[in-house]
Amino acid sequence: MSRTSNRTDGDIVRDFLSVADLLEEPPLARLYAYFAREGEATVQDALTALDLAQGTAYTYVNRLVDAGVVEVADDEQPRHYAAREIDLTVTAADDRTYTITPSLVDAVGRRETDDDIDVYIDRHGVAGLATALSYAVARERGNVTHRLMAQDLDISPLAAELVLQALRPIVHEHYGIEDSGASIDALDVDDRDAADHA
Incomplete structure (x- = not known):
């Protein structure tokens, strides 16, 4: 479409x-x-x-x-x-343009099951979620951090991190981005070794 x-x-x-x-x-x-x-x-x-x-x-x-x-x-x-494929670009009253894609529709669809997405939409609207989704794609590609997103959008780093984490599965499903690196939980580190090196 x-x-x-x-x-x-x-x-x-x-x-x-x-x-x-x-x-x-x-x-x-x-x-x-x-x-x-x-x-x-x-x-x-x-x-x-x-x-x-x-x-x-x-x-x-x-x-x-x-x-x-x-x-x-x-x-x-x-x-x-x-x-059917959705790819519709709209211009908001503030002259910013947003592209409505299946990934954005998917993110909105998770509103009822993901409190972080629900809260973000309540505070920033669907247009704000579209912007957060573009940051989530950039982050998964290694181009931005949650702190940069927070600074650009004038939101708290915690709010940025929460929505980026909530959008992560959507980004991986729709954009074919390979997982890179390991999470802290996945690392096999002995707590005593970490304390010795601190």
Whole structure:
């Protein structure tokens, strides 16, 4: 669902409204992200994986199909559905531009299950989350730190670290960035040796 110059204004507005629904309703975003990750899946697959009630799952899938962000991939029973690629750039009132991608929709979809993402959206909105996601990608590539993000965005280093950690799995799923280095927990260090060298 890329915004291109050969599309009519009506198509672009419809696309924007469809994506806006995803960004305002985390359960829809979560379901869209599931189809995007799986490639193709049935409603039964989705309701099992996401622990949805059957009626709710069918209602949500129908809404996503009607919105044009999910399509029927295989009409044989049971039907298989697939997410359509979203790549929509919007300009905010402050003239900053934001690109709405499947990774951003995935992050919004995790709002109900990740308190750090939920708090960040409450404080900074979805546009702020989009900015944090770009910092998360840069951090996983080794280009920025949480302190630089905190300084750039005028937030606390703790808030920056919390959202970057929450967004880390999304970055690795969507951007194909290899894990680099080891966490402190993964290091095999004898506490006595560390104390001797301190």
